[in-house]
Amino acid sequence: MVKYTQGYFKPRNPQKYKGDPTNIVYRSSWELRLMSHFDEHKDVIWWKSEETIIPYRSPIDGKIHRYFPDFLINTKNKQGKSDMLLIEVKPLAQTIEPKKQTTMTKKYLKEVFTWGVNESKWQAAQEYCKDKGWKFVIMTEKDIYGK
Numbered sequence: 001m002v003k004y005t006q007g008y009f010k011p012r013n014p015q016k017y018k019g020d021p022t023n024i025v026y027r028s029s030w031e032l033r034l035m036s037h038f039d040e041h042k043d044v045i046w047w048k049s050e051e052t053i054i055p056y057r058s059p060i061d062g063k064i065h066r067y068f069p070d071f072l073i074n075t076k077n078k079q080g081k082s083d084m085l086l087i088e089v090k091p092l093a094q095t096i097e098p099k100k101q102t103t104m105t106k107k108y109l110k111e112v113f114t115w116g117v118n119e120s121k122w123q124a125a126q127e128y129c130k131d132k133g134w135k136f137v138i139m140t141e142k143d144i145y146g147k
Helices: 029-040 106-132 141-145
Strands: 007-009 024-026 044-049 054-057 064-067 071-076 082-089 135-139
Touching: 007 029, 024 029, 024 044, 029 044, 029 071, 029 082, 029 141, 054 106, 064 106, 082 106, 106 135
Parallel strands: 082 135
Antiparallel strands: 007 024, 044 071, 054 064, 071 082
16 A cells, blocks of 8 residues: 655745645645745745635536645746646546456556546636636646656
């Protein structure tokens, strides 16, 4: 079983965090690394974690659920203008549709379930961002660590 790094992030620049800077929860070492980057990078104007709520319809039960993307950041681009990025952090394996299999193993069914729910969330996030003029980004270990 994989042990995940979890805890509370203490920002060095709490004024950059939109929300309660004493209650910033990270659920992985990847999220922790990004939080440190957002906190200290000069081009990040402000950021928040899991505070944006996007409704989406689950393909599993057909009901409306709430999706909380990992981060919303306001950055200064190369032209000096503000850009809004909504960021989801996921393992690369979960960003790729599972290959069709003839044998319906529990592992395969879980991968298909996860993919279906994630795809619905991400489609809703893309529409949400398009309406607001924001950009939706899915970051994996390749983006975070360059692997």
